[in-house]
Amino acid sequence: MINEITQFTPPNRILMGPGPSDVHPRVLQAMARPTVGHLDPSFVGLMDEIKELLRYVFQTENQLTLPVSAPGSAGMETCFVNLIEPGDTVVVCQNGVFGGRMKENVERCGGTAVMVEDEWGHAIDLNKVEDALKANPGTKALAFVHAETSTGVLSDARTLCEMAQKHGALSIVDAVTSLGGSPVMVDEWGADAVYSGTQKCLSCAPGISPVTFSSRATDVIQARKTPVQSWFLDLSLVMNYWTDGAGAPRSYHHTAPVNALYGLHESLLMIREEGIENSWTRHRRNSDALRAGFRAMGLDPLVSEDIHLPQLTTLKVPEGVDKPKSRKILLDNYDLEVGGGLGGLAGKVWRIGLMGQSSTPAHVILCLSAMEGTLKEMGIDIVEGAAVPAAQAILFGGDGSGGSSQKAA
Amino acid sequence: MINEITQFTPPNRILMGPGPSDVHPRVLQAMARPTVGHLDPSFVGLMDEIKELLRYVFQTENQLTLPVSAPGSAGMETCFVNLIEPGDTVVVCQNGVFGGRMKENVERCGGTAVMVEDEWGHAIDLNKVEDALKANPGTKALAFVHAETSTGVLSDARTLCEMAQKHGALSIVDAVTSLGGSPVMVDEWGADAVYSGTQKCLSCAPGISPVTFSSRATDVIQARKTPVQSWFLDLSLVMNYWTDGAGAPRSYHHTAPVNALYGLHESLLMIREEGIENSWTRHRRNSDALRAGFRAMGLDPLVSEDIHLPQLTTLKVPEGVDKPKSRKILLDNYDLEVGGGLGGLAGKVWRIGLMGQSSTPAHVILCLSAMEGTLKEMGIDIVEGAAVPAAQAILFGGDGSGGSSQKAA
Numbered sequence: 001m002i003n004e005i006t007q008f009t010p011p012n013r014i015l016m017g018p019g020p021s022d023v024h025p026r027v028l029q030a031m032a033r034p035t036v037g038h039l040d041p042s043f044v045g046l047m048d049e050i051k052e053l054l055r056y057v058f059q060t061e062n063q064l065t066l067p068v069s070a071p072g073s074a075g076m077e078t079c080f081v082n083l084i085e086p087g088d089t090v091v092v093c094q095n096g097v098f099g100g101r102m103k104e105n106v107e108r109c110g111g112t113a114v115m116v117e118d119e120w121g122h123a124i125d126l127n128k129v130e131d132a133l134k135a136n137p138g139t140k141a142l143a144f145v146h147a148e149t150s151t152g153v154l155s156d157a158r159t160l161c162e163m164a165q166k167h168g169a170l171s172i173v174d175a176v177t178s179l180g181g182s183p184v185m186v187d188e189w190g191a192d193a194v195y196s197g198t199q200k201c202l203s204c205a206p207g208i209s210p211v212t213f214s215s216r217a218t219d220v221i222q223a224r225k226t227p228v229q230s231w232f233l234d235l236s237l238v239m240n241y242w243t244d245g246a247g248a249p250r251s252y253h254h255t256a257p258v259n260a261l262y263g264l265h266e267s268l269l270m271i272r273e274e275g276i277e278n279s280w281t282r283h284r285r286n287s288d289a290l291r292a293g294f295r296a297m298g299l300d301p302l303v304s305e306d307i308h309l310p311q312l313t314t315l316k317v318p319e320g321v322d323k324p325k326s327r328k329i330l331l332d333n334y335d336l337e338v339g340g341g342l343g344g345l346a347g348k349v350w351r352i353g354l355m356g357q358s359s360t361p362a363h364v365i366l367c368l369s370a371m372e373g374t375l376k377e378m379g380i381d382i383v384e385g386a387a388v389p390a391a392q393a394i395l396f397g398g399d400g401s402g403g404s405s406q407k408a409a
Numbered sequence: 410m411i412n413e414i415t416q417f418t419p420p421n422r423i424l425m426g427p428g429p430s431d432v433h434p435r436v437l438q439a440m441a442r443p444t445v446g447h448l449d450p451s452f453v454g455l456m457d458e459i460k461e462l463l464r465y466v467f468q469t470e471n472q473l474t475l476p477v478s479a480p481g482s483a484g485m486e487t488c489f490v491n492l493i494e495p496g497d498t499v500v501v502c503q504n505g506v507f508g509g510r511m512k513e514n515v516e517r518c519g520g521t522a523v524m525v526e527d528e529w530g531h532a533i534d535l536n537k538v539e540d541a542l543k544a545n546p547g548t549k550a551l552a553f554v555h556a557e558t559s560t561g562v563l564s565d566a567r568t569l570c571e572m573a574q575k576h577g578a579l580s581i582v583d584a585v586t587s588l589g590g591s592p593v594m595v596d597e598w599g600a601d602a603v604y605s606g607t608q609k610c611l612s613c614a615p616g617i618s619p620v621t622f623s624s625r626a627t628d629v630i631q632a633r634k635t636p637v638q639s640w641f642l643d644l645s646l647v648m649n650y651w652t653d654g655a656g657a658p659r660s661y662h663h664t665a666p667v668n669a670l671y672g673l674h675e676s677l678l679m680i681r682e683e684g685i686e687n688s689w690t691r692h693r694r695n696s697d698a699l700r701a702g703f704r705a706m707g708l709d710p711l712v713s714e715d716i717h718l719p720q721l722t723t724l725k726v727p728e729g730v731d732k733p734k735s736r737k738i739l740l741d742n743y744d745l746e747v748g749g750g751l752g753g754l755a756g757k758v759w760r761i762g763l764m765g766q767s768s769t770p771a772h773v774i775l776c777l778s779a780m781e782g783t784l785k786e787m788g789i790d791i792v793e794g795a796a797v798p799a800a801q802a803i804l805f806g807g808d809g810s811g812g813s814s815q816k817a818a
């Protein structure tokens with residue numbers, strides 16, 4: 001077999017699943033710039049700029065803000081292994097797949113996870129969280145997912161962070177899918193540890209996980225009684241590598257993924273050029289248009305209007321649809337990737353992302369047209385010809401601007 | 410500051426430090442191919458090809474062979490957290506920086522590290538290892554570094570693996586710097602867990618860590634009594650994501666670093682085109698030429714001929730040289746990166762890599778000329794004009810081939 005392997009030519013997909021999202025040619029080209037040494041003076045400057053740009057997207061002044069050299073699940077693990085020690089209690093909210101992963105993390109740190117469970121497709125119930133914090137005095141942290149990628153639900157991160165603080169607990173926030181697409185206000189919320197991924201609304205290639213820690217969280221890390229169980233993710237070591245250089249000199253920890261960081265720098269630059277608030281608005285408007293289009297077609301989003309994610313819509317699969325076949329038609333006929341359901345929602349929903357560079361009017365219109373064509377091809381009864389006009393009314397209606405203000409920068 | 414950040418244009422360096430090495434334009438361009446979803450049918454095929462190509466460079470049939478989605482130090486951690494449980498004893502050889510990191514890993518797994526220490530710049534003493542294994546019956550694993558990047562020493566991996574097997578211990582082998590540049594014969598040696606990095610002799614961008622596990626090691630992982638302390642690196646989960654698809658269906662674990670894997674695939678393809686044995690020969694010949702050149706100049710390699718690494722030469726810094734200044738001149742005048750000493754060798758040696766695409770006659774000649782010029786500029790007494798001819802005699806002398814056989818494919 002080995003002699004038959006040839007150069008890989010990926011298909012040119014339109015990525016509207018749960019991530020990765022479309023990566024802009026600027027970012028792709030950035031990753032192809034010549035590799036320099038990870039201690040090169042030019043690279044050290046790049047590291048400082050990346051931290052500064054991450055502080056902007058996280059809306060924080062946190063000193064300890066950096067990109068972990070591994071995917072989002074390693075960012076999650078970074079938060080838990082550095083903050084949680086054996087014997088600690090963590091209140092973990094679960095309203096989808098990723099809360100379950102947090103539980104795994106707590107237990108592998110030797111902690112106890114007190115689970116607050118909500119039905120998939122619903123937001124985290126603040127009263128239940130308050131009760132759990134009251135019932136477990138001395139809780140070390142409250143952990144929750146801001147934007148549940150498995151269900152398409154946004155929870156009230158601000159209130160949850162305030163609640164944690166009130167009860168003397170740290171807050172650990174999964175912002176993998178929210179960062180860049182919805183307001184993530186780390187300092188305003190008083191969030192203590194927040195992690196994200198590059199392949200969602202930052203529209204960079206997958207593989208890197210931005211994290212930020214409050215000074216309160218940093219103090220907790222520095223006061224640990226036991227060593228962090230992971231050498232690779234031990235922030236007391238990592239932070240000396242990503243230091244600002246004002247204090248102690250930068251010390252070698254691991255070799256940074258140089259070219260992946262070129263890409264992250266470029267994608268963050270694009271968000272700064274657009275303006276983070278404009279990015280939030282763009283995600284909201286395109287999502288509203290997509291959902292209006294689906295409704296006009298006779299399809300139902302799973303999540304109610306008040307709590308749905310602007311970057312990911314879970315759409316109920318109508319009766320009689322062979323779901324794997326529908327995704328295959330979308331991929332084969334339109335090069336369009338959408339996601340399937342995970343866990344309890346497997347087979348029941350499509351997950352349609354409008355993230356980062358994939359959140360444009362063109363993506364909305366293409367997706368509605370492709371879905372309409374696919375369902376017709378499968379003999380499913382839908383309202384024909386109504387979806388695109390419904391979306392256009394939201395995208396372009398009224399101001400006559402042609403929608404130019406929503407386009408990605 | 411944030412508004413002053415502009416697109417990053419890296420300098421075009423010649424990378425002759427301890428890694429990363431020069432990345433070929435084919436690999437850089439591969440990373441810029443359009444991102445596809447990590448569950449895209451085309452990507453699933455790519456994953457299978459990468460595993461097949463990794464088996465070739467590792468010279469193994471091991472089923473459990475895959476690229477960890479993080480740098481080499483995470484590859485190291487993958488081996489330890491999956492194989493070592495609390496209470497286990499591991500004999501760890503230390504003859505440089507990376508043996509010390511292995512000790513850290515063992516202890517963070519709750520194991521006991523029995524250290525076998527050798528002087529930096531010397532190979533691992535086989536007798537001392539044998540004594541340690543005899544003195545510690547029931548030792549779970551013997552861990553050692555094949556090619557010590559901090560000192561430039563190659564140890565006898567074959568004998569060490571056999572010794573481990575004889576004593577009923579697993580072998581854990583650091584092949585970060587050796588893989589692709591020196592023979593790494595996983596099956597022939599009977600090595601149980603081997604990890605590497607992409608940024609050395611594979612000449613890919615940093616950020617990914619190829620690993621391979623014997624069936625014996627896989628059995629040990631499956632028979633664990635305690636969960637792996639890292640969720641991200643838990644091979645019982647990761648292997649279901651990287652499955653060959655013949656058995657259970659591929660199940661989601663994390664989002665693979667899609668574009669980084671495009672690059673790895675391309676770099677592995679280049680090694681297959683060259684032929685792995687040709688790559689080993691090339692590394693050896695270029696290294697011999699470099700060392701001959703330095704000797705002719707009057708400089709001394711730290712490591713004796715029988716155990717020196719073909720991919721990295723540690724060169725003693727002559728009396729009177731301001732070492733940081735010498736590296737600055739090499740960088741500023743020649744765009745040439747060489748490494749400094751680590752740990753006990755800090756300030757005492759340069760570390761000069763000839764790895765992967767950086768192992769060519771052109772790199773040898775440039776490095777010798779640049780070093781000669783730099784030392785002259787610093788007023789250091791050296792033999793002038795002798796280095797390049799000495800290297801040329803080894804590179805091109807005799808067969809009149811013009812050295813074409815040593816060139817990178």
